[in-house]
Every structure is written in structure tokens, then in C-alpha cells.
Amino acid sequence: MSDVVVIGGGIVGVSAALFLAEAGASVTLLEAEAVAAAASGRNAGSIQHPMDAVRSELYEESVAIHRRFGVIGDEAAGLLVVGPDADAAVAGAAAFPGLRAEPLDAAALRAVEPEMAEGLDGVLVHGTGYPAHPAAATHRLAEEARALGATIVEGVRAVPEVVGGRAVGARADDGTLHAADRVLVAAGPWSSALADPTGEWSPVSALWGVTMQVALPPGHGVRHRIEEWDEPFDAGVQFEATPLDDVTVLGASRTIETPDETTYAAAILSRAARFLPILASARTVKAATCARPVTPDGLPLLGPVPGVEDLHVAAGHGPYGISLGPASGRIAADVLLDRSAVPTAFATDRPSLGRGAHA
Structure with a gap:
């Protein structure tokens, strides 16, 4: 017993x-x-701040636990926010010590993330976005x-x-x-x-999502956790990318019903390529479907x-x-x-x- x-x-x-x-x-x-x-x-594949006061203590303690057991190191990759609502990241990060939001114009954005498409701007939130293999x-x-x-x-x-x-x-x-x-x-x-x-x-209910793992061509890579901030989702998908040692994780979709993985994986890759054109030459490693528990x-x-x-x-x-x-x-x-x-x-x-x- x-x-x-x-x-x-x-x-x-x-x-x-x-x-x-x-x-x-x-x-x-x-x-x-x-x-x-x-x-x-x-x-x-990203451990990152939820940017709300209620859950922030859970995040800070979880980061400390991940560090204690060697899941992550001391340095965050940073969260790069792009899209129409990116400026909201400045206000969101301002409420929390340790996060610093830096607005970036198109030139500055490509300087910190060279694979990004031209003509975009965004916000780099320092101090969060720890890559961890799923x-x-x-x-x-x-x-x-x-x-x-x-x-x-x-x-x-x-x-x-x-x-x-x-x-x-x-x-x-x-x-x-x-x-x-x-x-x-x-x-x-x-x-x-x-x-x-x-x-x-x-x-507690299920919110289904599809993610993909892709391998970029040699000599190319993503440096930060990247998220598109825009509502509503376009065709049920929105761009996000997390760099890991051997692959980049792309996402994501959100549906109440169990999604068709092949259909949504194609939609995710298509949308992500608008932001990272190099993805047109990427090799798909695998796709994954899971149900996220929501309240x-x-x-x-x-x-x-x-x-x-x-x-x-x-x-x-x-x-x-x-x-x-x-x-x-x-x-x-x-x-x-x-x-x-x-x-x-x-x-x-x-x-x-x-x-x-x-x-």
C-alpha cells in the first residue's frame, strides 16, 4: 500500500x-x-513566462526546478514576438522583474534573427524562452x-x-x-x-494541437523562441518556432475536435514559411498531435x-x-x-x- x-x-x-x-x-x-x-x-519545446501575475510564481519556481535538475541552463534564448499585436508584449513584460521587452524595427529584427522575412517588426522579450526538447x-x-x-x-x-x-x-x-x-x-x-x-x-477539457519538427538546411538556424501574436488564428493555425539542438519545433493549431494531423501540419508549415522563408527548404522530421488540458x-x-x-x-x-x-x-x-x-x-x-x- x-x-x-x-x-x-x-x-x-x-x-x-x-x-x-x-x-x-x-x-x-x-x-x-x-x-x-x-x-x-x-x-x-519552450519553457516561458505566461506574462500574467497569477501564474508567474508557478513559472519562476518551475524554472528553478528545471535548473536544479539540469533541464535548462541559466541563459534564456529570449522570446521574439511578431505580428499585429506584438506591441502588447512590451506592456506584458513590464510587470515582471527579469523580463525586458525591446521593440525591433525590420532591420533590427533581421539582425537578431537573420532567417526572418523582410518587412516585419516585432518585440524581443529577454529573460524567458528556455528551449527544452519536448x-x-x-x-x-x-x-x-x-x-x-x-x-x-x-x-x-x-x-x-x-x-x-x-x-x-x-x-x-x-x-x-x-x-x-x-x-x-x-x-x-x-x-x-x-x-x-x-x-x-x-x-478540465481538451484543446487539441498539432506541432511539427523540421530540420533546417546546414548553415541555417533559428536563435530565439518566436511567436506570432495575432487573433484570431488564421485557418486554425498560428506561427511559432522553438530552436532545439537538432530540430526546430513549429506550431501550432488549436481545435476543439481531434484534428487531421496531415492537413494541419501542411497549414502550419505554410504559415510558418511566411515568417521564415528558409522553411521552404526544410526537411520534415515528424508531426505530433496532442490534447492540451484547459479550464x-x-x-x-x-x-x-x-x-x-x-x-x-x-x-x-x-x-x-x-x-x-x-x-x-x-x-x-x-x-x-x-x-x-x-x-x-x-x-x-x-x-x-x-x-x-x-x-
């Missing part, structure tokens, strides 16, 4: 397992497929969790076992009960359905599931999973161990979640 069973092997689940084990708790993590199989391994952060934290004594079992699909209004563990598809004093559901967009199969409590107010969901004793949830980070997940996992662990309370902004019964927040 474990102190805690965690359901879900994404960045939030493995972070919670790490901090639970570090605190001396016995923890078993059950993952239906493989660690980082979903959004935590299919993201845009699955690297999650695998590194899972490795550390195992080293601290956490048991991580892949290929086991499980649901919370609730008896008399209290969670007593997780029941696997083969009927095995993994007994525990408390259960944490950290299953991304599927968290609500696992926590409450009736559907009455459903504050009605855009804020993570951390803490006890209303109406069920000893059942907790940690989900709803949207496109900021690897940017906010480690700190969220730490908070989830502390709440499970009765060492701290859930921050009000991330409470599971907050009014901003709407009707679906209350069981």
Missing part, C-alpha cells in the same frame, strides 16, 4: 511523484501509455523521482477507486487495486472524467476534488504544461501531505470555473 497513487505520467504527475518521494512518502505512479506520451512529450523535462524529473524511491509503472490504465465517498487507491484495467491513502489525478485533459465519471464535475478561466486546477475525500487533481495548464508543471506538482504534493493549502487562484471549487466546478 502506498501513501499516494498518482494517475498520469506527464510533467505534473512526475513532478508530484518526485516531491512526494523527496518528502519521504511512498508513491506509485500509474501511466496508461508511457511517461510523456501526451502533451508533455508533444509540446512546442519530452526531456518530463523524463528527467521522472528519472529523479525513481531515484528518490517513487515507483513509476507504464502501460497501466487505471481509475480512482472510491468506496463510501473516499478514494482508497486506483483500480487498473486488469482488476488490480493499487491501494493508497490518497489519490492524485494528473491525467491532463482526461482528469475530470477520471475524477468524476458522472460528468457532473468537469472543469474555463485558463488557470490550473490543484487540490481536492469536491465531494470525494482523499481524491485530488492537478491539471489544466493549457499550453504551459512544462512551464508551470514542476511547481504545480510541488504544490500538489504539499497539499496531499497536509503541509500547505491550495492557493486560492487554483482551488478546485473557485467560482471562475463555473457550474462544472461543483460536484
